[in-house]
Amino acid sequence: MPTITLIESNGTEHMLTGQNGQSIMQAALNAMIPGIQGDCGGACSCATCHAFVDENWVSVLPKMEDTESDMLDFASERQDNSRLTCQLTLDESMDGMVLRLPESQY
Amino acid sequence: MSLSSVTIVGAGQAGFQVAASLRQGGFEGKISLIGDEPDLPYQRPPLSKAYMLGKIKRENLAFRPETFFQEQNIELIHDTAVEIDRQNRRVVLKNGEACDYEHLVLATGAHNRPLALPGEDLNGVFGIKTLADADALSPAVKTARNVVVIGAGFIGLEFAAIAVQSANVHVIDMGQRAMARAISQEMSEVFEDTHRECGVTFHFNQGVNRLVGNQGKVTGVEKADGETLEADLVVYGIGVIPNITLASEAGLHIENGIKVDSDLLTNDPQISAIGDVACFPCVHNEGQPTRIESVPNAMDQARAVAARLLGNPSPFTSVPWFWTDQGSLKLQIAGLSTGFDTTVTLGAPESRQFSVLCFRKGHFVAVEACNRPGDHLAGKKILARPPELTSTEASAEGFDLREWEKEHRG
Ligand SMILES: Cc1cc2nc3c(=O)[nH]c(=O)nc-3n(C[C@H](O)[C@H](O)[C@H](O)COP(=O)(O)OP(=O)(O)OC[C@H]3O[C@@H](n4cnc5c(N)ncnc54)[C@H](O)[C@@H]3O)c2cc1C
Numbered sequence: 001m002p003t004i005t006l007i008e009s010n011g012t013e014h015m016l017t018g019q020n021g022q023s024i025m026q027a028a029l030n031a032m033i034p035g036i037q038g039d040c041g042g043a044c045s046c047a048t049c050h051a052f053v054d055e056n057w058v059s060v061l062p063k064m065e066d067t068e069s070d071m072l073d074f075a076s077e078r079q080d081n082s083r084l085t086c087q088l089t090l091d092e093s094m095d096g097m098v099l100r101l102p103e104s105q106y
Numbered sequence: 107m108s109l110s111s112v113t114i115v116g117a118g119q120a121g122f123q124v125a126a127s128l129r130q131g132g133f134e135g136k137i138s139l140i141g142d143e144p145d146l147p148y149q150r151p152p153l154s155k156a157y158m159l160g161k162i163k164r165e166n167l168a169f170r171p172e173t174f175f176q177e178q179n180i181e182l183i184h185d186t187a188v189e190i191d192r193q194n195r196r197v198v199l200k201n202g203e204a205c206d207y208e209h210l211v212l213a214t215g216a217h218n219r220p221l222a223l224p225g226e227d228l229n230g231v232f233g234i235k236t237l238a239d240a241d242a243l244s245p246a247v248k249t250a251r252n253v254v255v256i257g258a259g260f261i262g263l264e265f266a267a268i269a270v271q272s273a274n275v276h277v278i279d280m281g282q283r284a285m286a287r288a289i290s291q292e293m294s295e296v297f298e299d300t301h302r303e304c305g306v307t308f309h310f311n312q313g314v315n316r317l318v319g320n321q322g323k324v325t326g327v328e329k330a331d332g333e334t335l336e337a338d339l340v341v342y343g344i345g346v347i348p349n350i351t352l353a354s355e356a357g358l359h360i361e362n363g364i365k366v367d368s369d370l371l372t373n374d375p376q377i378s379a380i381g382d383v384a385c386f387p388c389v390h391n392e393g394q395p396t397r398i399e400s401v402p403n404a405m406d407q408a409r410a411v412a413a414r415l416l417g418n419p420s421p422f423t424s425v426p427w428f429w430t431d432q433g434s435l436k437l438q439i440a441g442l443s444t445g446f447d448t449t450v451t452l453g454a455p456e457s458r459q460f461s462v463l464c465f466r467k468g469h470f471v472a473v474e475a476c477n478r479p480g481d482h483l484a485g486k487k488i489l490a491r492p493p494e495l496t497s498t499e500a501s502a503e504g505f506d507l508r509e510w511e512k513e514h515r516g
């Protein structure tokens with residue numbers, strides 16, 4: 001059960017433990033973290049689960065599909081380390097990962 | 107005085123989200139969430155997609171785990187609400203108990219329009235609305251050889267795309283083309299072609315006389331033209347009917363659903379209605395009474411009601427949007443693509459990566475994006491605020507919706 005840290009845009013940090021096989025989006029919703037919306041329930045259709053992955057962790061993650069990248073272009077404040085968290089499935093290799101949340105998902 | 111209790115009838119997409127958003131917004135009063143389905147509140151879209159393919163586990167359909175409801179002090183009542191006693195502000199349950207409310211939110215959703223045909227009760231005939239439906243259907247898909255889908259709408263075609271991987275699939279529809287009520291002709295054609303390439307056979311402009319069976323099990327579907335298609339599995343998706351009985355018996359106004367104002371309030375100021383069951387004046391549909399069946403509509407309306415109950419009212423103006431995944435095609439629609447008079451196509455339809463922009467009297471009203479999620483999001487942003495995109499601008503050589511959105515950001 002990997003533990004990750006999500007940091008809201010105002011600096012508030014949340015540590016949360018998710019289950020292997022669960023998406024980071026779902027783990028964040030379960031923990032009531034403000035700043036992740038997940039409107040489409042993980043169908044890669046809404047881009048409201050955007051987060052910035054800490055630079056040290058970007059390379060650990062699986063590469064993104066075109067759909068995710070295309071969507072991120074229109075997420076607010078896209079950066080090189082932007083990802084849609086519904087497309088990131090938790091496993092032990094992500095234990096300790098840090099992600100920052102954008103000010104808004106819309 | 108702040109509110110001390112909110113009762114929600116219907117623990118689906120909209121009902122659950124009201125409860126979650128109230129707690130997220132700091133609401134400390136009592137929340138009772140009444141739902142007549144046995145499971146934890148769950149999402150429906152995967153039922154006709156990833157769940158049917160076995161790609162998503164049952165427990166991952168739930169919006170939240172059971173512990174969430176305890177931790178957040180959301181009382182989940184698995185029962186049917188049978189009466190709203192407006193005088194005494196309470197909801198009567200089937201088990202005879204009652205649940206008091208200060209504010210009531212109706213999120214009762216809709217049920218499948220029944221086939222209403224001879225043979226509809228035969229074994230092997232399914233609708234897809236609930237998790238129970240999907241659980242009954244998915245083993246049948248694995249063994250089916252001849253599948254007939256009645257209704258070429260979103261759910262029927264999502265299912266057809268899955269069934270055709272292992273069976274012969276025929277799709278019958280009264281209309282002229284796929285998803286005719288919701289999308290442009292050009293988009294329909296590309297979806298039809300893609301389904302055909304995968305092996306699906308369409309029968310348009312065609313009704314159904316009856317389902318035929320043997321020893322209680324379906325064996326075929328007799329079309330209006332008299333031909334019988336062999337079938338060991340029949341799935342229908344011919345639209346839904348809003349669940350309004352509870353509201354109408356309580357004297358709430360009904361008009362193609364429970365009638366609400368732009369604050370999503372019924373004619374009783376202590377009762378809101380949201381989601382598939384609510385008919386609201388939609389600013390993206392010239393203010394016409396509109397009922398929308400989609401997850402984003404349910405979510406946005408739930409959040410709007412929660413915000414109002416938390417003391418931050420604002421009229422509901424969210425841009426309607428929707429998605430459907432069918433085989434290799436992802437379609438995302440922003441805005442309402444009904445009643446448009448002009449379209450502009452971006453990209454080549456043959457490439458299956460293209461978008462149709464819909465205009466009404468020169469005004470941009472909707473974008474249908476097929477495998478072009480960037481166009482969807484750009485279009486949604488443009489629809490949400492001025493300046494307006496005109497059909498003249500969009501028709502210009504080399505027009506790019508995404509660039510236009512970036513250039514015109516506030
Ligand atoms: C198979 C399928 C696939 C879909 N795919 C998509 C998609 O890809 N994209 C999209 O945007 N939308 C999709 N939708 C539509 C979307 O799921 C609905 O629009 C959404 O669920 C509506 O939310 P709701 O809360 O209004 O209704 P529901 O989620 O239907 O919830 C209503 C609940 O209220 C309960 N209820 C009714 N009456 C009572 C009562 N008297 N007492 C207690 N409980 C009651 C019902 O049993 C139900 O559980 C799909 C729907 C289905 C069925």
Ligand code: FES
Nearest residue numbers: 038042046047086
């Ligand atoms: S939850 Fe919708 S894109 Fe991630």
